Amino acid sequence: MSNTHAARVNRRDFLRLSGAGLSGLLLYPSGQALASMPAESDLAILYDASKCIGCRACERACKTHNNLPEPEAANTELSPTAWNLIAARGGVDPDNQPFFNYQCMHCTDAACAMACPSGAMAIDDRGFVSFDQERCVGCGYCSQFCPFGIPQLGTVNLITGEGRVAKCTFCQDKIEAGTGGPSCAEACPTGALTWGERGTLLAEAKTRVSELKAGGHSGALLYGEEEAGGLHRLSILLDQPSAYGLPEDPGGSFFLARLYRKIVQPAGMAAFGVALVGVVTAYGLARRNIHMEEVE
Amino acid sequence: MSVRLKGTDSVVHIRWIPRYTGLERFLHWVHTASFIPLALTGFILFLPVLGCGAGCLAVRNLRILHRIAAVIFGGTPIVYGLLQPRRLLMHVREFFTFCRYDIQWLKAAVPYYLLGRHAAMPPQPRFNTGERLNALVMIVGTAAFGVSGLGMWFGKGLIPANLYLALLIIHDLAFIVTFAMFIVHFYLAVIHPMMWQSLVSMRFGYVSESYARKHHARWYYGRERAIRLWEQHTAEGGE
Numbered sequence: 001m002s003n004t005h006a007a008r009v010n011r012r013d014f015l016r017l018s019g020a021g022l023s024g025l026l027l028y029p030s031g032q033a034l035a036s037m038p039a040e041s042d043l044a045i046l047y048d049a050s051k052c053i054g055c056r057a058c059e060r061a062c063k064t065h066n067n068l069p070e071p072e073a074a075n076t077e078l079s080p081t082a083w084n085l086i087a088a089r090g091g092v093d094p095d096n097q098p099f100f101n102y103q104c105m106h107c108t109d110a111a112c113a114m115a116c117p118s119g120a121m122a123i124d125d126r127g128f129v130s131f132d133q134e135r136c137v138g139c140g141y142c143s144q145f146c147p148f149g150i151p152q153l154g155t156v157n158l159i160t161g162e163g164r165v166a167k168c169t170f171c172q173d174k175i176e177a178g179t180g181g182p183s184c185a186e187a188c189p190t191g192a193l194t195w196g197e198r199g200t201l202l203a204e205a206k207t208r209v210s211e212l213k214a215g216g217h218s219g220a221l222l223y224g225e226e227e228a229g230g231l232h233r234l235s236i237l238l239d240q241p242s243a244y245g246l247p248e249d250p251g252g253s254f255f256l257a258r259l260y261r262k263i264v265q266p267a268g269m270a271a272f273g274v275a276l277v278g279v280v281t282a283y284g285l286a287r288r289n290i291h292m293e294e295v296e
Numbered sequence: 297m298s299v300r301l302k303g304t305d306s307v308v309h310i311r312w313i314p315r316y317t318g319l320e321r322f323l324h325w326v327h328t329a330s331f332i333p334l335a336l337t338g339f340i341l342f343l344p345v346l347g348c349g350a351g352c353l354a355v356r357n358l359r360i361l362h363r364i365a366a367v368i369f370g371g372t373p374i375v376y377g378l379l380q381p382r383r384l385l386m387h388v389r390e391f392f393t394f395c396r397y398d399i400q401w402l403k404a405a406v407p408y409y410l411l412g413r414h415a416a417m418p419p420q421p422r423f424n425t426g427e428r429l430n431a432l433v434m435i436v437g438t439a440a441f442g443v444s445g446l447g448m449w450f451g452k453g454l455i456p457a458n459l460y461l462a463l464l465i466i467h468d469l470a471f472i473v474t475f476a477m478f479i480v481h482f483y484l485a486v487i488h489p490m491m492w493q494s495l496v497s498m499r500f501g502y503v504s505e506s507y508a509r510k511h512h513a514r515w516y517y518g519r520e521r522a523i524r525l526w527e528q529h530t531a532e533g534g535e
Contacts, residue, residue: 117341118352137355139341140452144460153453160360161449256461264465265342268472275476279483282410290412290489 038108038230040199042127043175045185047101048205048236049244050212050220051192054099056086061187062103065171078102080154080166084184100235100244101193103184104129104150104168107250109229112142112151114257120165121151127198127232128170138163145257147228147250170232198232205234212238228254312502313516315422319380321501323372330369335475337362342468363449370442373435390423391431397523401425409488419513419522430481437474440466 038044056074062084063070075082085102106128113121113129120135121142140153142165155163174180185195194201205222212220219239224231228250241248316324337358377384397418402425404416423431444467447455451463485495493507508515513522 117343118355135352137341137352138359141341141464144452144457144464149457155452158450159363161363162356162359253457253461256458256465260461260465260468264468264472268342268468268475271472271476272479275479279479279487283483283487285410286412286489289410 038127038198038232040197042198042232043170043181043195044106044127044198044201044232044234045103045170045182045193045195046201046205046234046236048192048194048208049100049238050208050217050236051190052086052099052101053190053192054086055189057187057189058101058184058193059084059086061183062168065174065183066169077152078150078167079152080164082152083166083168101184102148102150103233104170105148105224105228105250106168106170106232107228107230107254108232109251109254111145111147111228111254111257114254114261115141115145117141124170124172126175128172129167129232130172131165131167131169133164133166136165138165140165142167145253147247147253198230198234201234205236208236212236227251311505313505313508314501315497315503315508316501317380317383318501319376320383321498323376324498327369327372330365330372331474331478333361334365334369335471335478337365338471342471366441366445370438370445373438387423387431388435390421391428391435393421394425394428398425398428409484409490412490414510417511419517419526420511420515421519422512422515424511426484430477433473433477437470437477440470441474444470 059075059082060070062068063082066083068081068083071082075085076087078085083103086099087102088099108123108127110121110123110129113123116122117139118135118137120132120137122130122132124130138153138161140155140163142151143149143153151165151167153163153165155161157163168182171180171182174183180186181195182193185193188194194204202222202225209220209222217238219237221237221240222234223237223241223246224234235244235246237244237246340355340358373384397420400416400418401420404413404418405426407413408417444463447463448460448467452460455463484491485498493503493511497503503512505516509517513526516522517525
């Protein structure tokens with residue numbers, strides 16, 4: 001009697017437990033797919049907007065290394081053939097600092113990798129978001145989930161939906177071969193783009209922000225230390241993120257991607273499982289209890 | 297139709313009653329034939345574990361099959377509405393009509409389908425409560441598939457990303473509900489030992505008079521008479 005009473009869960013407890021379980025599913029990292037916190041030794045790129053002169057050497061180096069076609073006119077938007085872009089997206093004061101380098105932000109909480117059904121987008125052990133074009137099935141989910149609008153889907157045929165996605169890979173081929181790092185950072189003549197271990201770059205960036213503030217740039221800030229779980233493309237900005245077209249809180253789409261993968265799809269599989277087990281059990285009971293000679 | 301029982305002189309007279317038109321049966325099977333490849337090809341994006349299991353090139357091509365099947369699936373009710381609008385309207389009106397007998401039917405359905413106890417089953421119209429629930433799920437599901445599917449197909453990159461994500465989740469929820477219902481519908485219509493006449497009616501268009509009287513009394517007798525007979529039957533406590 002007392003055990004029964006002790007085991008009884010009232011409605012408030014049930015709601016509390018359900019809420020905790022749901023939150024856990026959404027917030028608990030999914031092991032291999034995503035790391036919970038970026039490590040100091042992860043690889044990262046640091047972009048310093050105050051040093052960028054908009055020479056587009058990064059764009060050209062990216063195209064050369066990845067065998068991407070050179071356009072007749074300069075790219076104005078990211079595309080399947082432009083993975084690195086110097087542009088002014090957010091209406092930055094042109095007299096102040098008009099340029100920003102747009103490329104994959106390599107989020108720790110990468111909504112693209114969470115949403116990708118084929119494993120083409122994945123979190124590399126070294127922290128960046130790798131991309132395997134051969135595995136891409138062209139669903140375009142990554143292009144819709146990314147809070148920065150980075151992966152671009154090139155739709156070849158609107159009727160068949162045939163298309164391929166492409167984005168910055170952190171020059172993963174060079175990293176894997178040990179022959180260097182991201183070509184954009186290696187080509188930058190002013191040191192606006194550098195690469196290395198994330199912990200080291202973070203320390204450098206914080207020092208640089210302090211220097212900029214001391215030098216009169218009161219709006220200088222570091223973007224990417226904690227956004228979307230911590231970016232592996234850190235940015236030193238001279239103004240608010242919105243001035244560069246960057247979201248203040250890019251974590252929302254990761255929540256949606258997690259909801260999609262961790263709640264909606266498992267719930268679907270559970271529903272199918274319950275339906276299948278239900279009909280098999282029902283069939284067993286029906287066969288045992290229903291006498292066919294009585295069936296009209 | 298008269299049938300002589302094997303090895304005896306007994307003759308059984310079976311009166312067949314038309315239940316579905318030829319077009320209804322044809323479109324039902326077209327709808328089924330398009331739903332299955334839609335579900336199978338949809339599973340590949342729904343379940344990441346399948347991912348590129350069939351080969352990434354194959355997955356890319358399966359998307360075309362998904363779109364062809366989707367057009368057939370969505371076009372079927374439109375063709376029905378164009379060719380037999382009165383029948384469609386009549387059925388839809390019945391699908392959306394529920395009364396207290398439907399609650400009784402749901403309560404009695406478990407002992408009926410599991411144990412074969414028919415006594416508590418209240419009189420039903422042309423479509424019983426389960427069939428109407430299945431139809432409702434399919435109508436709402438098809439509409440949800442249509443809106444979300446067309447939005448994702450033609451709106452990718454054009455509509456706001458959050459709207460796209462909402463459509464994706466609606467598409468998946470519609471799939472979850474309709475596929476779970478499809479499993480139950482398939483079991484009851486094809487596998488369940490007592491429902492063979494239902495399958496026969498969707499094949500040939502007819503049910504026997506005795507089946508109609510027992511399972512769809514409100515359709516066979518008319519609503520008033522069927523309810524009167526049912527109340528009389530339950531008052532007598534008869535089987």
